[in-house]
Amino acid sequence: MAEAxxxxxxxxxxxxxxxxxxxxxxxxxxxxxxxxxxxxxxxxTTFTKIIATILKPTSGEASVFGFDLKKQSHEIxxxxxIVPQESRPFSLQTPYEHILMFLIARGWSLxxxxxxxxxxxxxxxxxxxxxxxxxxxxxxLKQRVVIAMASAAEPDLLLLDEPTIGLDPVARLxxxxxxxxxxxxxxxxxxxxxxxxEAENLSDRVTIMDRGMKVxxxxxxxxxxxxxxxxSVTVTGRIGAEELAGFGKxxxxxxxxxxxxxxxxxRELADYCMSKQxxxxxxxxxxxxxxxxxxxxxxx
Amino acid sequence: MxxxxxxxxKTSMAIAWFYGVxxxxxxxxSVVNFILTPVSILFFIYLFGGARATTYGVVGGLVSILxxxxxxxxxxxxxxxxxxxxxxxxxxxxxxxxSYAAGLAVAELINGIAGVGLFIGLLAYYHxxxxxxxxxxAYACTLTWVSITGLGFLISSxxxxxxxxxxxxxxxxxxxxxxxxxxxxxxxxPSSFRLVAFLSPTTYAAELVRDAVGLSNSSVPLVSIxxxxxxxxxxxxxxxxxxxxxx
Numbered sequence: 155m156a157e158a159x160x161x162x163x164x165x166x167x168x169x170x171x172x173x174x175x176x177x178x179x180x181x182x183x184x185x186x187x188x189x190x191x192x193x194x195x196x197x198x199t200t201f202t203k204i205i206a207t208i209l210k211p212t213s214g215e216a217s218v219f220g221f222d223l224k225k226q227s228h229e230i231x232x233x234x235x236i237v238p239q240e241s242r243p244f245s246l247q248t249p250y251e252h253i254l255m256f257l258i259a260r261g262w263s264l265x266x267x268x269x270x271x272x273x274x275x276x277x278x279x280x281x282x283x284x285x286x287x288x289x290x291x292x293x294x295l296k297q298r299v300v301i302a303m304a305s306a307a308e309p310d311l312l313l314l315d316e317p318t319i320g321l322d323p324v325a326r327l328x329x330x331x332x333x334x335x336x337x338x339x340x341x342x343x344x345x346x347x348x349x350x351x352e353a354e355n356l357s358d359r360v361t362i363m364d365r366g367m368k369v370x371x372x373x374x375x376x377x378x379x380x381x382x383x384x385x386s387v388t389v390t391g392r393i394g395a396e397e398l399a400g401f402g403k404x405x406x407x408x409x410x411x412x413x414x415x416x417x418x419x420x421r422e423l424a425d426y427c428m429s430k431q432x433x434x435x436x437x438x439x440x441x442x443x444x445x446x447x448x449x450x451x452x453x454x
Numbered sequence: 455m456x457x458x459x460x461x462x463x464k465t466s467m468a469i470a471w472f473y474g475v476x477x478x479x480x481x482x483x484s485v486v487n488f489i490l491t492p493v494s495i496l497f498f499i500y501l502f503g504g505a506r507a508t509t510y511g512v513v514g515g516l517v518s519i520l521x522x523x524x525x526x527x528x529x530x531x532x533x534x535x536x537x538x539x540x541x542x543x544x545x546x547x548x549x550x551x552x553s554y555a556a557g558l559a560v561a562e563l564i565n566g567i568a569g570v571g572l573f574i575g576l577l578a579y580y581h582x583x584x585x586x587x588x589x590x591x592a593y594a595c596t597l598t599w600v601s602i603t604g605l606g607f608l609i610s611s612x613x614x615x616x617x618x619x620x621x622x623x624x625x626x627x628x629x630x631x632x633x634x635x636x637x638x639x640x641x642x643x644p645s646s647f648r649l650v651a652f653l654s655p656t657t658y659a660a661e662l663v664r665d666a667v668g669l670s671n672s673s674v675p676l677v678s679i680x681x682x683x684x685x686x687x688x689x690x691x692x693x694x695x696x697x698x699x700x701x
Contacts, residue, residue, distance in 0.1 A: 168701075169701060203542070203700065206542070206545070206546035207545065207546055207699070208542050208545045208546055208699055208700055209699060209700045209701075210699060210700075210701070228548070231545075231546060231547055231548050232548045234546050234547075235543070235546060235547065236542060236543060236546040237543075238539040238540075238542040238543065239539070240539060241538060241539035241540060241542070241543070242537070242538050242539070242540075243538070243540075244472075244473070244534075244538065244540070246476060246477050246480045246481060247472060247473075247476050247477075251472055251476055252472075254468075255468045255469065255471065255472035256468075256543070256547075258464060258465070258467075258468035259464075259465040259468045259469060259544065259547065259549045259553075259554075259557075260465075260547050260548055260549060261461050261464070261465075261548055287480060300543075303543065304543060307547070313546070
C-alpha cells in the first residue's frame with residue numbers, strides 16, 4: 155500500500171528568487187501523525203501547500219497515496235483537506251453553514267452533509283454556537299470552525315498548518331483528542347506547529363527543518379536521544395557563559411539560560427544556582443530542548 | 455462529463471447560497487448599496503431630462519448595477535484568498551476553479567438582482583417589452599455579468615492585499631458605467647470616435663438594451679456578436695491569468 159506522502163528532492167524557488175525548499179525529502183506513513191517543525195520561514199508552509207496541490211514545486215517529485223503530484227492532482231484533491239495557516243471563517247455565516255457549504259462543494263449530498271455537519275459540530279463542541287454568525291465568536295472558536303470544515307470531509311490526509319494557534323489550553327487538548335480519534339479512524343495527519351509539546355504528544359514521527367532543508371527526522375524519543383543528555387535545566391537571571399560551560403551544552407538568550415546535561419550534573423548546577431540566588435528548574439529533556447539545541451545555536 | 459458538470463453546478467450553488475443568500479439575509483443593506491447610485495442619477499435625469507432621457511437613464515442604471523455588482527468580485531475574491539485563506543481550502547478539494555468562481559459570481563449577482571429587477575421593471579414601465587426584447591435584454595445582462603465578473607476575478611489575482619483593490623472598484627465602475635455611452639446615447643459621441651466607445655463591453659450591452667426598447671438603430675446581430683466575443687475574450691484571459699493555485 156502506498157505511503158501517504160513521498161517527497162523527493164523538492165525544490166521551491168518563489169518568483170522573488172527566495173528559495174523556500176532545498177532538495178527536501180520526506181516520507182509520511184499512512185495512518186500516522188507526522189509533524190514538521192522549524193523556525194518561522196523554514197519552509198514548513200511551502201511544503202504543506204505543495205502537498206495540498208496549492209503550490210507547484212520548482213523541481214523534484216512528490217506523490218500522495220501513490221498519486222503523482224504534477225500529473226494526478228485531481229486524484230489527490232479528492233483525498234486531502236487542509237487547514238491553512240491563519241485561516242478564518244466568513245463573518246456573516248454560521249459554523250453550521252460553513253461546514254454544510256464546504257461538504258456540498260466537495261460533492262457530498264445535502265442529507266449526508268447535514269448529518270455530518272452536526273456530528274462534527276458536536277465533536278468539536280461547537281453545537282451551542284452552530285447558529286451564531288462567526289463574527290460574534292472568539293478567536294479560538296473561529297479556529298475550531300475552520301478545523302471542523304476541513305476535517306468534516308473525512309479526508310484520507312488532513313494537512314494542519316499551525317492549527318492550534320490562538321486556542322486556549324483546554325481547546326488545544328480537545329483538538330489533540332480529535333486528531334487522535336481521526337487517526338484511529340484511518341486518517342493520516344500532517345501537522346506543522348510551533349508548539350513542541352503538541353508535536354511530542356501527538357506525533358508518530360517528526361522532522362525538524364531549517365532553511366528549506368531537513369535537519370533531523372525520527373520518532374520524538376529518537377530525536378530527544380539525539381541531544382545526548384537527559385535533563386534540561388532552565389536558569390533565570392544573570393549567569394556567565396563560562397559558569398555554564400562546565401555543566402554541558404547550553405543556550406543563552408538575555409537573562410534566560412538553558413543547559414542540557416545529565417541528571418547528576420543538573421543537580422550540581424541547581425545547587426550552584428541556588429547558592430547564587432538564581433531561579434532554576436529541572437526537567438527531562440523535551441523536543442523543545444532539541445529544537446533550541448539544533449536551531450537556537452547552542453554552545454557545547 | 456455530465457457528472458463533472460453536475461458536481462460543478464452543485465459546488466457553485468453551495469457557494470452562492472453561502473456567500474450570496476446568507477449575506478443578503480444578514481446584511482440586507484448591501485442591496486441598497488448597489489441600487490443607491492443609479493437610482494440617484496436616474497432621479498436627477500428624471501428631474502431635468504424629461505421622459506426620453508429618463509429611458510436612457512433606466513438603461514444606464516440597469517447596466518451600471520450589473521457592473522457594480524459584478525466588479526465587486528475583485529475585492530471579495532482577493533479577501534477570501536488573502537485574508538481568510540479559504541480559497542486554499544477549495545484548491546485542495548475536488549471543487550474546480552470554474553465552479554468556485556461561478557459560485558462567487560452568482561453570490562455577487564444575488565446582491566444586485568433586486569436592482570436589476572427594479573430597472574427592468576422601470577424599463578417595462580417606460581416601454582412595453584416584447585418577448586424578443588426580453589430575450590435581448592436577458593442576453594445583454596447575462597453577458598455583461600459574465601464579462602465583468604471575469605474581469606474582476608482577473609484583477610483580484612494581482613492583489614497582494616484587498617486594500618490594493620478598494621480603490622479600483624469605484625474607478626472601474628465609473629470607467630465602465632459612466633464614461634462610455636451607457637447612460638447617454640452613442641450618437642452623442644462624434645461619429646469618428648464612436649468605435650472607441652466599443653472598447654468597453656458595457657457599450658455593447660447598453661446598445662443592445664436600447665435596441666430592444668427602440669432607442670437605438672444599431673445592428674442587433676452585430677452588437678450581440680461583439681458582446682459575445684468580448685465576453686469570451688475576457689473569460690479566456692481570466693481563465694488563463696487568474697491565480698487559482700499559487701505561483
